[in-house]
Amino acid sequence: MSALQEGPMKILVVDDEAPLVHLIEQYLLREGFCVEATGNGVHAVDIVRRANPAVVILDLGIPGMDGVEACRRIRMFSDCYIIMLTARAEEVDRLIGLSVGADDYVTKPFSPRELVLRVKAMLRRPRGAHATNPDTYQLGDLHVDLAGREVRLRGQPVDLTLTEFEVLAALLSEPGVVLSRSALIAKVWGDDWFGDHHLVDVHIGHLRRKLGEDPTNPRFIHTVRGIGYKAGPQR
Numbered sequence: 237m238s239a240l241q242e243g244p245m246k247i248l249v250v251d252d253e254a255p256l257v258h259l260i261e262q263y264l265l266r267e268g269f270c271v272e273a274t275g276n277g278v279h280a281v282d283i284v285r286r287a288n289p290a291v292v293i294l295d296l297g298i299p300g301m302d303g304v305e306a307c308r309r310i311r312m313f314s315d316c317y318i319i320m321l322t323a324r325a326e327e328v329d330r331l332i333g334l335s336v337g338a339d340d341y342v343t344k345p346f347s348p349r350e351l352v353l354r355v356k357a358m359l360r361r362p363r364g365a366h367a368t369n370p371d372t373y374q375l376g377d378l379h380v381d382l383a384g385r386e387v388r389l390r391g392q393p394v395d396l397t398l399t400e401f402e403v404l405a406a407l408l409s410e411p412g413v414v415l416s417r418s419a420l421i422a423k424v425w426g427d428d429w430f431g432d433h434h435l436v437d438v439h440i441g442h443l444r445r446k447l448g449e450d451p452t453n454p455r456f457i458h459t460v461r462g463i464g465y466k467a468g469p470q471r
Contacts (some may be wrong), residue, residue: 244270245359246289250280250306251321252298260293263348267356277301281309289316291355294338296322303334307459311337315398318356335442337397340435348424357428373408375468378447378456380408394446403439407457407467416464440465 247264253258254274264271272287274280278300284292292310296303307318320338340358342351373380379388382405387394396404406423407415415423417433425435440457447456458466 242267245291246270246272246287247355248280248283248287248289250277250290250292250298251275251295252305253295259348260351263308263352266356267352275299277303277306283316284310284316288314290359291317291319293319293321293351293355296320296324298372307338308336311397314467318351319354321346335438339397339399340431342365352408354431357426357430360426360428365377373411375408375411375456376399380404382408389447396443396446400439400443400446404443404457407465411468412466414460414463414466419464436465 245268247269248274249257249260249271251260254275257273257275261271261273272283272289273395274283275298277298278396280292280294280298281301283289292308294303298306301309303320303322307320310316310318317340318338320341321344322341323344340354342354371382373382377390380386381388385398385400385401387396387404402424403420406420411422420436421429421433444451444454444457449456456467458468460466
């Protein structure tokens, strides 16, 4: 098991299945990543606080503290990418994991090679691509400062994950224009991302909840059935 160090991109693997962890480690190390692993949720939170990894691969069913609670606690002080692993494919697991700030999910069994490809694609995401844009957006009582990466609703800060912020920024970059799920994937996750496009719907759902949207009469993010989503006043 390798200790995290300065230099190579740091990855933390959190799973109590030792053979699987070893396999993932070997694939990541071959790609030049610096890897640390633990099978305990409490230890995972401590490691993230100490080592500040770029990506955390986090199993849902770990002992000590389950993956959902570990993810929630990590999100209190870190904006690292989090990929949730789950052995149960039910939709609720995916939704619960992402609702506490995970960026993506992978259902077991999976190919370690594909997981590494997903990690690499995630790290190539144009994250923060909007941060150099000095524009701000005012949509009713919603204020979004792209440069400061700040969102306020009725003057109060709204706590978004970086992925949620990027989805909102992508929609606001073309107000009134309908963006398909594929277009949002390309803008936020990058052209080389692969996975379930349902991920977009999940993050849109979290955004709406945090913005206090009425599902029957949304003010900020609108669904265009069969096509995608758009931001701005409904016409």
